[in-house]
Amino acid sequence: xxxxxxxxxxxxxxxxxxxxxxxxxxxxxxxxxxxxxxxxxxxxxxxxxxxxxxxxxxxxxxxxxxxxxxxxxxxxxxxxxxxxxxxxxxxxxxxxxxxxxxxxxxxxxxxxxxxxxxxxxxxxxxxxxxxxxxxxxxxxxxxxxxxxxxxxxxxxxxxxxxxxxxxxxxxxxxxxxxxxxxxxxxxxxxxxxxxxxxxxxxxxxxxxxxxxxxxxxxxxxxxxxxxxxxxxxxxxxxxxxxxxxxxxxxxxxxxxxxxxxxxxxxxxxxxxxxxxxxxxxxxxxxxxxxxxxxxxxxxxxxxxxxxxxxxxxxxxxxxxxxxxxxxxxxxxxxxxxxxxxxxxxxxxxxxxxxxxxxxxxxxxxxxxxxxxxxxxxxxxxxxxxxxxxxxxxxxxxxxxxx
Numbered sequence: 578x579x580x581x582x583x584x585x586x587x588x589x590x591x592x593x594x595x596x597x598x599x600x601x602x603x604x605x606x607x608x609x610x611x612x613x614x615x616x617x618x619x620x621x622x623x624x625x626x627x628x629x630x631x632x633x634x635x636x637x638x639x640x641x642x643x644x645x646x647x648x649x650x651x652x653x654x655x656x657x658x659x660x661x662x663x664x665x666x667x668x669x670x671x672x673x674x675x676x677x678x679x680x681x682x683x684x685x686x687x688x689x690x691x692x693x694x695x696x697x698x699x700x701x702x703x704x705x706x707x708x709x710x711x712x713x714x715x716x717x718x719x720x721x722x723x724x725x726x727x728x729x730x731x732x733x734x735x736x737x738x739x740x741x742x743x744x745x746x747x748x749x750x751x752x753x754x755x756x757x758x759x760x761x762x763x764x765x766x767x768x769x770x771x772x773x774x775x776x777x778x779x780x781x782x783x784x785x786x787x788x789x790x791x792x793x794x795x796x797x798x799x800x801x802x803x804x805x806x807x808x809x810x811x812x813x814x815x816x817x818x819x820x821x822x823x824x825x826x827x828x829x830x831x832x833x834x835x836x837x838x839x840x841x842x843x844x845x846x847x848x849x850x851x852x853x854x855x856x857x858x859x860x861x862x863x864x865x866x867x868x869x870x871x872x873x874x875x876x877x878x879x880x881x882x883x884x885x886x887x888x889x890x891x892x893x894x895x896x897x898x899x900x901x902x903x904x905x906x907x908x909x910x911x912x913x914x915x916x917x918x919x920x921x922x923x924x925x926x927x928x929x930x931x932x933x934x935x936x937x938x939x940x941x942x943x944x945x946x947x948x949x950x951x952x953x954x955x956x957x958x959x960x961x962x963x964x965x966x967x968x969x970x971x972x973x974x975x976x977x978x979x
Contacts, residue, residue, distance in 0.1 A: 587714040595708060595938050614930040615959040617947045620908060622823045624952060629876035630822050637868035646864050650851055651678040655862075655870040659831055662874055663814075666793070667804050675834040675843070677850040678867055681825075682791045683712070684860045685815030685832035690716040690747065691853055692846060693785050693813070698746040700787075701737060705730075705911075705939035707755045707789070721745070722940065730757040730902055730911075732765045734772055741776050741784070748773060750805050751789040753796060756939055756946040757911045758904020760796060763803040770809035783811055791817035791830070794877065796906040797884045806835035811842075820908075823878045823950060829866040883908055886949045886956055893960050897967040910947040915967055917943045922966065929962035 579586070589596075598618075616623075640646065656673035663671040679685040686709070694700065696717035702709045703725055710720040723740040726733045737748060750769070752761040769786075777784045788805045793816065796802060806812040817830040834846055854860040861867075890910055891901055901912040914922035919935035919942050926933055936944035951959075 584715050584717055588711040591710040591714055591720070592708070598934070598938060614927075614932060615951065615955045615962075616932045617949075617951055617955075617959060618932050618934045620820065620823075620825060620948050620950050623950060623955060626824060627822060627876055627878065630824055630827075630873065633869040633872035633876065634827075634865060636872060637865055648859075649864045649867055650854070650861050651676065652864075652867045655867040656831075658871045658874060659833070663833060666802075667807060669804075669807060670836045671833060672836070674847050675836060677832045677854060678862050678870075679815075679830045679832055679854070679860055680828040680862055681819055681830040682789065682815045682817035683830075684828070684862075685817075685830050686712055686787065686789070687716065687857060688832050688850075688854055688860060689787050689813045689815060690718060691857060692849055694718050694746040697744065699742060699744045700747040700749060701740045701745060702749045703732075703751060703754070705756055705936060705941035705944065706749070706751060707939075709749055718746075719744070723748075725754075725757070725759075730754065730759045732761055732769060734765075734768055737769065738772060738776070741780075743780050743782075745776075745780070745784055746782075747785045747787050749787045749789060752802070752805075753792040753904075753906025755792065755907055756909050756934075756936075756944075757902050758907045758909055759902070760800050760802060760905040762801075763808065766803055766805050766808045770805070773809060773811075777811075786812040788812050788814045790814055791820045792907040794821045795880065795883070795908060797880070797887065798905065800905045802906075806833075806837065810835050810837035810839065812837075818873060821877050822873065827866060829862045829870070829873075878908075882953075883949060886951070886953055889953070890947060890949070890956060894963055894967075897964050899963070899967060908949045910949060912945060912947075913943055914945050919943060919945050925966045925969070926962050929965060931959045931962040 653673060655678050656676040659676045660671040660673045677688060679688055699719045699721045700713045701721050701723050704722045713720040721740045723736040724733055725731065773784045786805045786809050790804065793802055804814060806814055812835040814833040819825040819827065834843055887904060887910060891903055894901060894912065899912050901910060904910060919937050922945055923933055923935040934946040936942055
């Protein structure tokens with residue numbers, strides 16, 4: 578007899594490669610093996626927290642009433658600030674009631690899936706892409722992969738259309754995209770909207786977009802951002818402050834409804850926020866984080882410094898023959914592994930004290946990801962290892978799928 582539920586077993590299977598990678602990394606940290614190395618894997622900070630973040634938390638830490646740390650749902654001051662920021666950023670008429678405050682983007686995605694999808698329905702996810710599949714499995718849904726375009730990593734509308742079935746309920750769009758750094762232009766999003774509108778009509782059921790936007794404010798070179806919410810009314814936006822604040826351990830985010838939604842659907846979703854969040858485990862941010870929202874709206878990591886680190890790595894690795902996707906956003910650098918073997922490449926770097934994330938974890942075994950939240954000093958220490966590995970294996974024109 579099985580001890581675990583089917584959803585837990587499926588989620589564990591989806592997470593097996595990442596779990597093994599994360600466990601090995603944690604063991605290295607625990608035993609001191611990683612002390613002298615350079616960790617370019619996860620989007621963790623490598624410097625002290627932003628002063629603006631610390632000041633915001635300190636400003637609201639001392640209680641001002643007896644209920645300061647009582648149960649908090651989506652607090653109205655926080656929702657009002659978020660709605661105003663969304664109106665300015667996206668040019669859409671968001672209202673506070675369109676916003677549900679959540680425990681980061683994880684909480685927003687979990688809420689979105691439970692709001693619009695029923696058990697057994699399908700969610701189309703990008704490949705390469707973030708680790709959506711386990712979250713989809715524990716919501717009793719079915720992940721269906723749709724590959725991005727092999728060279729540009731743009732949306733592949735043909736692949737998305739092929740992934741659609743009578744059981745499709747949600748298509749995930751991640752822009753700026755993790756791990757590739759691509760920012761999808763309006764024309765691609767409008768084409769996707771037309772595709773999903775036609776498919777919804779043909780299948781006789783509404784297909785939603787979940788627009789995963791935690792890197793929306795981390796963009797380079799003046800690249801413009803357009804949310805699918807501006808192109809397709811049936812869009813839910815998830816967002817996390819943890820990226821722009823580089824504080825993933827302080828869980829703060831939200832789910833927002835496209836203001837273009839028809840009134841009936843918009844009101845139904847608004848009404849469902851609170852009971853659904855309560856039912857999935859009081860899925861609201863802690864009181865302190867919600868109080869801090871007005872102070873955190875203008876706090877950001879140094880994007881200019883991040884761009885300099887990107888440019889340094891692109892120039893150096895490019896000179897050694899690496900094929901890279903120059904990121905337009907996020908804090909990642911995505912490239913083809915010399916020889917087309919991401920695991921072998923990551924192991925060769927690890928033997929030289931540098932940790933990167935192999936593309937196998939993203940369903941793309943011919944590539945690797947570097948996290949640019951490392952300091953410039955760390956990147957400089959890592960560069961000789963990249964040069965040595967490149968010299969040890971010619972970098973052929975590998976297929977993007979590895």
